[in-house]
Amino acid sequence: MTDLAHIRNFSIVAHIDHGKSTLADRLIQSTNTVSQREMKEQLLDSMDIERERGITIKAQTVRINYVAENGEEYVLNLIDTPGHVDFAYEVSRSMRAVEGSLLVVDSTQGVEAQTLANVYHAIDADHEIVPVLNKIDLPASDCDRVAEQIEDVIGIDASGAIRVSAKTGEGIRETLEAIVRSLPAPKGTRDAPLKAMLVDSWYDSYLGVIVLVRIMDGVLKKGDRIRMMQNGSVHHVDRIGVFRPAMTVIDELGPGEIGFLTASIKQVRDTRVGDTITHEKHGVEKALPGFKPSQPVVFCGLFPVDSAEFEDLRDAIEKLALNDASFSYEMETSAALGFGFRCGFLGLLHLEVIRDRIEREYDIELITTAPSVVYHIHMRDGAVTDLHNPADMPDLTHVDHLEEPRIKATILVPDEYLGDVLKLCQDRRGIQLDLTYAGSRAMVVYDLPLNEVVFDFYDRLKSVTKGYASFDYHLTEYREDNLVKMSILVNDEPVDALSMMVHRDRAETRGRAMVEKLKDLIPRHMFKIPIQAAIGGKVIARETLSAMRKDVTAKCYGGDASRKRKLLDKQKAGKKKMRQFGKVDIPQEAFISALKMDG
């Protein structure tokens, strides 16, 4: 156990690609926490998806031993947090477990929207913040300008900002010294009753649930009987350790320390993140404040392409949910797509990550339906219900009004793209709240409906700004608006998986775009196919897919029989990937592509 004065707990705040993982790698490497042989890129990102996309999804922890210039040895605990808005809840709770943050800013780029969002989490958590200007090895690096920007935009002193190249290793030593010098040591009392914060938990197939804890007061030892204060459940601690970053078993954890415990807990759901852990006997009376539980905000249907794989999908979803309490699911039946699941996510990236993991790790091809947000339906009798799926929209005669979630979005963008960004936000029913400048970059703040953002807003933003804009948001409130359910009819049959909630004023435009897209996405059939968008019984847009006129093999003789038969088998396999509506085959990509808007 280390005395409090020689412990520093910190996290790293950064925008994506500003070099957070590389800096973490360097800190770990320069202190010989892992051998050179074990060193690899993005050491703390263990999931394939994290490495591939260059993002961190789950918070990771590493304990670093560092001998400072004053000759004393310190224990540095780094909690590496995700940078993306979808995982903001992970960020905010990880921050509660540490006392300080490194604010990493790319010195060739400057402050971005995610930098802002995350640094505010750090400020909220009363962190001491050490600014770090990264990528100083690049010719475009401009430390003075970026330091000035940090002071202007964030409002913290950046005069002592450390200049670092995580790539070459320059400034790493200075960073470690700054952690020791500038960040406060944790507080806590060894003799007090045990008070530990449950920071995170995940399932390991060998050890059961692994619980990441931060000890506030007291000492946690192997063999202790602990109580989860939320539900009173008692567990026997069978293992205690720290991450270096591999799991290393130790005897005890004292105040200020961060480590893990295992206690033969079967389900992640039994360990409530933010809960307080104490001893069964002589425990503390008062729990820590805890965290706000994360709520799914985006819902979509996941269906297996091959309906025979439904049970496999159930299995995959259950396993993923074991490790991700923020992901919710329930069974759904669609006339179009058969059996599947309606799943709730923290945001679009979360959705994509889960979908990718099901397809990759479980090898199940999926049809993903249009993402939708949760609406509040106010019924005439005063009842309020949540609407997760447009298909469940009740009869309008019973509905008084609907409310939709709104967000506050912050966008940082170079001057020359500002006009396009404002137009995009305006087109998506946005209300401008603020517009300020920091150098040649504009910061715009918009009040936007989440349902306009959920689908392709980020893609559009990237495309109109050539990738130079950064974007972050948080939910603000539910607000009443004129929302209607738009149905899509293909060959006069409603396709439930394509129905969506839209604002009445935008219904014609959306409907027109949808039917035009579908006309391109559905292959020609032997007969003509009307494609319509409708609100209630009223058709608001219509296209007709004309019948195919010619599709016949010119030559087919004895030598062609086998080849043509194989072609037919291929067609058969292709048809499996389509969904049949009455007589019409709709390719699976239509369910998602139809919703992408060009404007």
Place this chain on the structure above:
Amino acid sequence: MAEDWAEGGFGLYVHWPYCAAKCPYCDFNSHVARFIDHPRWRRAYAAELARSASETPGRVLHSIFFGGGTPSLMEPETVAGIIAAARRLWPVANDMEITLEANPGSVEADRFAAFRAAGVTRISMGVQALNDTDLRRLGRIHTVAEARGAFDIARDTFERVSFDLIYARQDQTLDQWRAELNEALAMSVDHLSLYQLTVEDGTAFGDRYALGKLRGMPNEDLSADMYAMTQDICGTAGMPAYEVSNHAVPGAESRHNLIYWRYGDYVGIGPGAHGRITLGGQRYATECPKAPIQWLDAVDRGSGELPRQALDSAEQAQEFVMMGLRVRQGIDPARFQRIAGTPLPPDRIAELVDMGMLYRDQNRVCATPQGFMVLNAVVAALLT
């Protein structure tokens, strides 16, 4: 009861793999070689004929077809040897049809008499186009004048003459094709194969198409209009389509190709040749190695065939429908049920009849003119 193949008849296909030049649209098994060991080829064909006949003794042979490649480049002696051997090895029908594909050049025309003497009764000429510019674009080495000359000689030499034209070519208009087709019909031909240009993978055209460099190909509407017009003109001229792309004056249909479409048995010998042979109640798909030298070597080792594939009832049923619906007479649902073990799905038939793609004619199910235009989709709807 007779075996299923008997409903389609029994034929012999002989593949000659060499051409003087490779055409850019052609995906057939053809090769260009400087030296050809003709005696070795004669010995190989003879050996393969003997091997095939020993498996199918006593079957009445209805047709022999020399395809390629360019079989008109075979030495007449080789053709004569094959025909004589076939006649010796199998009982033959009195009206056995013996077809040879010919390039319409002057060199080949000089050999027509010799082919006639060898026993060839029918010539199928790859004329392809009746204007020189398009012939060059199709990579053909003959001219229209040569083709007409060769055709006249063929007409005088053989009982039956057919030729091929390729239409829906690059930059071809409806009017141009109408004029060309009328010219062709004026040539007192008894059989015409009229193919829309198809861009196949693995050909020079396919490569160019993939690069976006094959310009002027007709869109679906124009190609549909051209097909419909072709049916009209040929029907009026007394040469209705008896198959998707084949037209004949009544009685002049290619008996050999009808064996394929009626799902009969056929022996296929020569490089890359395919066959369908029913032995002991089991229908097999046969195939030979494609490369000429590999085939010759395989024959030397005892068999010019690759391992056979036994076709299960579902595969046979697919082939039966796929081939059978191509001809005007369509298919016999009772025969389908005998092959497949299950009936043609009545609901799908009814749906396709409602749509105007199929019609029932006494005991047969046939494609309508509209159905022929989208036959791939019709077959897929029936079978998938």
